[in-house]
Amino acid sequence: MVEELKKQYDESIDLILSECKEILSKVDPKETEELIELLCSSRRVFFVGVGRVLLSLEAMAKRLAHLGIETHVVGDINEPAMNEEDLLIVGSGSGESIIPVAIAKKAKEIGGKIVHIGSNPDSTIAKLADLQVRIPAATKLHLPDEYISKQPLTSLFEQCLMIYGDALAALIIRKKGIDVKSLWDTHANLE
């Protein structure tokens, strides 16, 4: 019984990691480069998403804050006003999630920059965005170049988004020459 479970567990871990590898290798490095430019040059970076996608974005926002980037999740208690020097990162696989669409429209009106991280290249949010970083993890629509995940719901997009955020952080650490040991100094200490 434990042997059977071990086998299923190993298969599941292999599936997740190999699907993540497959999808993350397809992200266009030019998009990542442009995103890093925007993250490092904007006054403030706001994040919006829903569900587990939001959790992956929050992991990204938390790490980027440790690297000295001023990050805010839309809805946070201390959320300030956005202006045209700021960046909004919208995470949404389909590019059609209700709250992200509504917030992206508002950010556009304000005049800030918008980056969409999603899988669908042709969506309401993609059209509003200054840059799309495409993580091509298929969900409901199936484009010729999309890998169709064997995992439930949009798990693959959420996993890729969390790992992509940590790869971004690694690239920024290298670019800025940040001493990794110093990161504990900016980390929340009331926990």
Add this chain to the structure above:
Amino acid sequence: MVEELKKQYDESIDLILSECKEILSKVDPKETEELIELLCSSRRVFFVGVGRVLLSLEAMAKRLAHLGIETHVVGDINEPAMNEEDLLIVGSGSGESIIPVAIAKKAKEIGGKIVHIGSNPDSTIAKLADLQVRIPAATKLHLPDEYISKQPLTSLFEQCLMIYGDALAALIIRKKGIDVKSLWDTHANLE
């Protein structure tokens, strides 16, 4: 039927407002004065509480942020490290709530200032605090000077805390000569 409900509604509103008036009139102005000093002189102000008490604290943190005070709720995505120039505001009627006690001990260790807003004058948190602002809304213990609320659970403390926060904001607006109309400029606009 609507008449009966209207009567009960009016009684309920009267009870809430008269209990709030009674309790809030007992807050020692010296404690409020000292709290305002600390709020205006600290580098950052952190807030910790649980349940509906936390919601009232968050309302306070949000408004104080509009007034130019850097506020953080413990656990927020962009929570920075606390240091000895910072202030922790702990909201807890009993002064014994588990998470607030644990966080207050940690803040003490770090060397920051601690303010306890609570009803019980003799509690674990009160002893750790540099200042207690006492809002004497009885919950479970009954001191001679405590009013015993007719409302369920700790509703009265939570209501008083929210209103106290808004009175604090009004005092700070007057002290700093802030133009109230300008507050819309610092208010979150992605909503």
Add this chain to the structure above:
Amino acid sequence: MVEELKKQYDESIDLILSECKEILSKVDPKETEELIELLCSSRRVFFVGVGRVLLSLEAMAKRLAHLGIETHVVGDINEPAMNEEDLLIVGSGSGESIIPVAIAKKAKEIGGKIVHIGSNPDSTIAKLADLQVRIPAATKLHLPDEYISKQPLTSLFEQCLMIYGDALAALIIRKKGIDVKSLWDTHANLE
């Protein structure tokens, strides 16, 4: 100095409580009656709002959960699917806040009931709603019957919403004959 502060503090508390009394006395009891019916007959009750209005709604959702009503704040980790037996409570003074409007439209599509608690009687959300509970605390538009608050931003609406929620809870406690002491049994105990 403390005397001056005490005077300002008393004025501020008086202003808040008298404005709340003024506004809350104007709420139509028929609307409250209908809201109580919906709260007690719906399968699940969802809440949506932003900023400090959301905090007041969350205080309401938390207390109603203690009374045996299944409540969910939109965006919560364990948020289930809504269906046509469910109720969405939208808190928004203006009735035009972006996220509440977007969520109300979605709930309409799903076929659930919608209650708008707001001040503006003629807004996008008011038009979508099955019921409006009007708390006439003026914000930006000024209708003939609206009281114009002397407090900053939308403080008055937020205060009234929190107190209104507690009055609602008191009415439901009486209607259902709930033993107030039993409420500690359903209250979160991991804090």
Add this chain to the structure above:
Amino acid sequence: MVEELKKQYDESIDLILSECKEILSKVDPKETEELIELLCSSRRVFFVGVGRVLLSLEAMAKRLAHLGIETHVVGDINEPAMNEEDLLIVGSGSGESIIPVAIAKKAKEIGGKIVHIGSNPDSTIAKLADLQVRIPAATKLHLPDEYISKQPLTSLFEQCLMIYGDALAALIIRKKGIDVKSLWDTHANLE
């Protein structure tokens, strides 16, 4: 320039995925089996953690809710009381994080079951727990069998925790014979 970034990006993704594979392969299947038993037999499952570890736990709690398990994150608006039929999942690499330690002690007092998911086998939380699921991602202490991550802070533990949660979900889906397509029906639809 893009070529150099592409190289660094690929290295970073490879490092993350290979470290995750290494660590996740070391999890003892008996611990996973026992955890699945507890998840499927408990009345309610509560989750507590801090920072990015909490985000990974929330991703787990959200997915398990889709599978019909009643999950609650400590601090949520609709958090009910815990009792001895319930389970608390504590996520903490070191097993010494302040809030998780405090909540685990309280849960022990209440009489519920406690599972610690962490890396340190010999910690305050590990001693309180009925079961430890060990994800041996080294942080600060370095046991002979621990892999020392090349990633900053506790990134590796957080990544492993998210992926482990999704593997758990896959095992439960198989065990219960859940139709994956049906999961969209229980998924939040107000977003």
